[in-house]
Amino acid sequence: MWVRHVVAEGPGGHVLLYVDRHLIHEGGTKALTRLVLAGRRVRRPDLTLATADHYVLTSPGAFAGDPEVSAMVETLARHTAEQGITYFGVGDERRGIVHVVGPEQGWTLPGITLVCGDSHTSTHGAFGALAFGIGSTEVEHVLATQTVWQRRPRVMRVTVDGRPGFGVGAKDVILAVIGRIGAGGATGHVIEYAGTAIRAMTMDERMTVCNMSIEAGARAGMVAPDETTFAYLAGRPFAPRGESWTRAVAAWRGLATDPDAAFDREVRLDAGEIAPTLTWGTSPQDALPITAHIPDPGHIEDPARRQAVTRALAYMGLRPGQPLQGLAVDRVFIGSCTNSRLDDLRLAARIVRGRRAVVRAWVVPGSGLIKRQAEAEGLDQIFRDAGLEWRQPGCSMCVGMNGEVARQGDRVASTSNRNFEGRQGQGARTHLMSPAMAAAAAVTGRLTDVRTLGG
Amino acid sequence: MEAFTRLTAVAVPFDLPNVDTDRLVPARFLRKPRGPECARFLFHDLRFDAAGVERPDFVLNQPAYRGARILVAAANFGCGSSREMAVWVLEAFGIRAVIAPSLGDIFHQNCFKNGLLPVILPDGVVAGLRRQLHERPGASLTVDLPVQTVTAPDGSVARFEIDAFRKELLLAGRDELELTIAYEGRITAFEARQREAMPWLAGR
Numbered sequence: 001m002w003v004r005h006v007v008a009e010g011p012g013g014h015v016l017l018y019v020d021r022h023l024i025h026e027g028g029t030k031a032l033t034r035l036v037l038a039g040r041r042v043r044r045p046d047l048t049l050a051t052a053d054h055y056v057l058t059s060p061g062a063f064a065g066d067p068e069v070s071a072m073v074e075t076l077a078r079h080t081a082e083q084g085i086t087y088f089g090v091g092d093e094r095r096g097i098v099h100v101v102g103p104e105q106g107w108t109l110p111g112i113t114l115v116c117g118d119s120h121t122s123t124h125g126a127f128g129a130l131a132f133g134i135g136s137t138e139v140e141h142v143l144a145t146q147t148v149w150q151r152r153p154r155v156m157r158v159t160v161d162g163r164p165g166f167g168v169g170a171k172d173v174i175l176a177v178i179g180r181i182g183a184g185g186a187t188g189h190v191i192e193y194a195g196t197a198i199r200a201m202t203m204d205e206r207m208t209v210c211n212m213s214i215e216a217g218a219r220a221g222m223v224a225p226d227e228t229t230f231a232y233l234a235g236r237p238f239a240p241r242g243e244s245w246t247r248a249v250a251a252w253r254g255l256a257t258d259p260d261a262a263f264d265r266e267v268r269l270d271a272g273e274i275a276p277t278l279t280w281g282t283s284p285q286d287a288l289p290i291t292a293h294i295p296d297p298g299h300i301e302d303p304a305r306r307q308a309v310t311r312a313l314a315y316m317g318l319r320p321g322q323p324l325q326g327l328a329v330d331r332v333f334i335g336s337c338t339n340s341r342l343d344d345l346r347l348a349a350r351i352v353r354g355r356r357a358v359v360r361a362w363v364v365p366g367s368g369l370i371k372r373q374a375e376a377e378g379l380d381q382i383f384r385d386a387g388l389e390w391r392q393p394g395c396s397m398c399v400g401m402n403g404e405v406a407r408q409g410d411r412v413a414s415t416s417n418r419n420f421e422g423r424q425g426q427g428a429r430t431h432l433m434s435p436a437m438a439a440a441a442a443v444t445g446r447l448t449d450v451r452t453l454g455g
Numbered sequence: 456m457e458a459f460t461r462l463t464a465v466a467v468p469f470d471l472p473n474v475d476t477d478r479l480v481p482a483r484f485l486r487k488p489r490g491p492e493c494a495r496f497l498f499h500d501l502r503f504d505a506a507g508v509e510r511p512d513f514v515l516n517q518p519a520y521r522g523a524r525i526l527v528a529a530a531n532f533g534c535g536s537s538r539e540m541a542v543w544v545l546e547a548f549g550i551r552a553v554i555a556p557s558l559g560d561i562f563h564q565n566c567f568k569n570g571l572l573p574v575i576l577p578d579g580v581v582a583g584l585r586r587q588l589h590e591r592p593g594a595s596l597t598v599d600l601p602v603q604t605v606t607a608p609d610g611s612v613a614r615f616e617i618d619a620f621r622k623e624l625l626l627a628g629r630d631e632l633e634l635t636i637a638y639e640g641r642i643t644a645f646e647a648r649q650r651e652a653m654p655w656l657a658g659r
Contacts, residue, residue, distance in 0.1 A: 007645045008638050012619030016638055018645055020656050027485075027538075043642075046658030055486070068486050112656065119537045119561055133561050135539035137568035137630075145635045147642060151618065183473050184531035187557050217531060219560050240655035248655040283473045304472055304529060311471070399536075401482045420477040420535060422500050 001130055001255065005113050007147055017150045020112035021129075022048045022142050024085075025098045026055045026072050027117050031139035032079040044146045045084040049107050049238075052076060052089055053097045054401045058335075058364050058391040063090045065403045096367025096393040099123040099337040103207065104367055106236025110225035110252040115142055120337045120417065121220075122213040126206035127233075128225035128255050130190070133214065153219050154188055154264040159195040162271040167451040169347065170205035171339060171415070171434035173197065173269070174212045175277040179287030181267060186218035189264065192257060193223050197271035203232040204343035211338045212417050215284040224256040276450055278433035279419045280324060281312035286419070288324060290437070290449045296320035315421055316429050317409070324447050330410040332357070332388075332442040333424070334435050335364030336398035339415035344435040345374050349382040351439035351453060357387040361442040364396045388442060397424050413441035456570040458628030459600055462551055464524035466596040467514055468585035474528060475535035476562060480544045493540070494547040515548075519593035527584050527596070528555040533562030542569050552598045554605060556581050567621050570628060574598060574605060574615045583607070600625060 007016040024032070028050070035042070042048060055069045064070035073090060080087035088095040094105065099120050102108040110128035115121060117139040124131035138148055158177055178185070191213050198206065206223045213221030223229075230249055233239045240248045275289035288295075297313065297320065300306040313320065318327075334340075334348050345365060363383050365371040371393055374380055380390045397404045398416035405425030406412050412430045415438050416423075419430040431447065440448040484496040502513050509516045515523070526545070532555040533541060542565045545553070551571055556578040558566075566573040576584075587608045588594055594608035600622065605613045624631065650657055 008641045010620055011623060012621065014618065014620040016635065016641070018642070018649070030489075044658065072486065109656070111653075117537055119535065133537040135537050135542075135561060135565035135568060137539060138564070141632050141635065144632060145639075145642060146646075147635060147638075149620070149631055149635070183534055184557050187531065187560060214560075217534060217557075217560060244655045248653075251653065283475075285473075304470065307470065308472055399482050401485060403483075418475070418477070418535065420475045422481050423477050426481070426500060 001111055002152060010149060013151050014149050015152070016147045017113060019115050019142050019146050019148060020047065021102070021107060021114040023098050023102055023114070023116035023121070024048060024050045024139065025053050025118065026076055027136070028139050029072055029076045029079065031117065031136050031143060032083070033075065035140050035143050036079065040144050042083040042085060042143045047146060048085045048143070049102065049105070050076060050080045050085050050087040051095050051098055051101050054395045054399060056090060056394045057402050058394040058396045058404060060392055069402065093368035093372060096370065097337045097340060097395055099207070099211065100340060100366030100370065103127065103203070104236070104369060106233050106239030109233065109239065109248070110229060111255050115148060119214045120211050122218065123207050123211040123337055125210040125213065125220050125222040126203060127229055128222060128252070130220060130222070132220045153190045155192060156186055156189040156218070156265040156267070157192045157194055157263040159266070159268045160193065160197040160271050161195040161268070162197055164197060164271040164274060167276050167436060168271070168274050169434050169436065170201055170208040172274050172277040173271060174209045175279065175284070175287040175432065176269060176274045177267070178212065178216045178284050179277065180269065181216055183215060183283045183285040184217040186213065186216040189218050190220045190222060191216070191218045193221060198223060199226065202343055203228060204341040207341065208338055212284065215417060225252050276434065276437050278324065278431050278437060278447065280316065280318065280431065281309070282315055282419055282421050283312070284417070284419060284432060286312060290325055290447065292324055294318045294320055294322040294324065317411070325449055327447045328411065328445060329359055329413045329431070329441050329447060331359060331406050331412045332361035332438050333364070333397050333412055333414040333416065334362065334438050335366070335396050336416035337366065337395070338417045339435050340364060340366030340370065342370055342373055344415065345370070345379050348435040348439040349379045351436050351450060352386040352388060352443055353382050355386055355443040357442040358445040359442060361388040362391055362396070363388050364391045365393050367393050386443065400424055413438045413447065456628045456630045459551065459570055459572050459625045461597065461599045461601070462524060463595050463597040465520060465522055465593055466525035466527050466584070466588055467520040467523040468588040469514065469526055469528045469532070470585060472529040473531045473534055476533060476538050476541040476559065477535055479533065479541040480538065485538060485540055489540070489543050491547055493544045496540070497544040497548045517592065522549065524549050525552045525554065525596050525598060526550050527581060527588060528553060529581070530556045530578065532558050534559035537561045539565045539568070542566055542571055546571055554581060554584065567625065568630070570625065572598060572600060572625060576605065576613055576615055580613045
């Protein structure tokens with residue numbers, strides 16, 4: 001795949017890599033503006049797709065909180081129109097989180113290179129694409145040249161075999177992986193996910209796993225394409241059709257890794273040993289089973305790690321040895337590019353059905369089309385009946401750029417991907433978990449082992 | 456882009472591992488324009504209290520480290536998002552080199568695009584540098600890109616690796632876009648080959 005995308009060999013082991021698909025959101029506006037100011041045009045507007053997700057409000061009926069945001073969204077609309085880029089803007093049902101929209105539209109395909117000015121671009125690796133996040137200067141570079149300069153990354157294989165138990169899903173698997181290898185454990189690598197547990201996952205679940213590869217430091221995460229991948233893509237708006245589809249699938253079947261391929265690093269996990277997993281601290285690597293207790297820095301030998309844990313405990317308002325289970329939460333957030341797809345919403349709805357939320361809880365679908373499909377299945381009604389808020393699509397309080405944040409000191413049960421200090425608002429305390437676990441927290445007001453609620 | 460050659464400057468030690476981009480610049484500032492005013496956003500919620508007053512215990516606020524141009528960090532510094540403003544705020548503050556045992560992948564790339572030199576050295580060497588900087592607050596380091604060395608306050612010298620491509624661009628203060636424009640013919644030829652081999656990738 002790498003070799004097939006090399007346009008030219010540069011100095012120092014760098015290659016000029018062709019970009020098959022480019023995704024942009026409001027964050028790309030700065031790069032587009034610089035490009036235009038420099039008197040350049042977008043080289044391949046037909047390979048670029050834009051949507052608005054980070055700054056758009058998710059409260060029903062509203063789209064901008066302040067003039068700065070409406071100006072940003074309007075600038076994106078104007079630039080994309082002038083450059084001939086397809087744009088899903090406000091009012092378009094296809095609008096949504098960029099990493100949800102790409103796959104949903106069949107824009108993301110196996111064997112391609114895909115970039116976006118957003119670290120969770122690793123999501124698209126679920127299709128066997130080489131997909132990674134880039135910065136604003138690189139966005140401008142891709143707009144102008146449809147290429148990026150890259151060095152060949154190292155490769156790491158994470159094999160997850162076995163069957164996860166009841167109440168355990170893709171989010172628990174990836175949190176367990178990051179807990180094992182650490183937040184910098186895959187730095188400089190592309191992770192290939194393999195094993196029977198990964199193969200058995202739906203595309204929505206594989207996207208959850210690949211999405212969080214960046215939280216382990218990886219440039220990208222990948223799953224070899226298979227029948228699950230092809231069945232998902234068939235008939236999607238931007239996917240190939242007819243004769244072209246047949247040729248594409250034949251090529252995609254040849255993308256799987258050789259059975260005897262060598263990896264720079266190998267990690268193995270048994271899915272059967274993974275419990276519902278959540279984070280207690282301020283790094284995604286601070287992940288533990290719900291049945292565990294808060295770590296005691298007094299038992300940590302490494303001084304740097306001890307200092308980090310002490311600091312995280314203070315920020316999170318936790319005591320060493322405290323059980324995770326039963327900790328009171330103030331808010332629940334179900335959404336983000338990690339967990340806002342239909343499978344996620346169905347999981348959460350199954351838990352809240354017939355129960356009542358006892359804390360403020362938001363459900364934010366990943367795209368307008370997911371919202372419509374969820375409504376057709378009656379999921380919105382289940383959420384509303386249980387007292388959860390059903391909102392418009394967007395990134396919302398995963399990143400809080402649109403001002404949708406928790407209050408100082410609020411403890412948030414969140415399906416998002418980052419529990420960094422201040423991530424969901426200044427002083428907000430985030431616990432990352434699966435949609436099922438977040439739903440359980442909504443109806444109990446506490447961190448709860450979803451297995452105790454029954455199915 | 457400003458060229459980077461040799462720099463002797465005050466260095467500030469930053470001991471926490473896994474310093475993420477949200478700490479470097481909180482999300483609520485990302486809509487602000489790039490420029491010298493950005494300096495205030497660097498580590499904003501660590502540097503200032505709720506009233507906007509400097510926290511005296513925060514390392515960058517200590518008199519000895521004011522004017523620091525080199526930051527010596529711990530493992531996985533700059534992890535998290537792709538926000539390039541994480542680099543822009545460092546640059547606005549005056550930082551031109553970051554030394555760490557490892558860096559967040561996209562942050563690492565973003566440094567090069569802005570003439571900020573990221574230096575990767577073994578954990579023990581970096582820990583030693585931080586220790587010296589704590590013992591002698593306000594001490595200077597020298598980062599020499601042409602010969603790829605860092606000279607510590609005690610005079611010890613550590614050599615770092617950097618690939619020839621990045622080094623060349625930094626030394627010349629040249630950006631990638633300028634370079635890539637020269638490859639335009641190759642890009643066009645690549646597109647023609649790909650249209651033949653994989654017509655389903657052609658876009659709309």
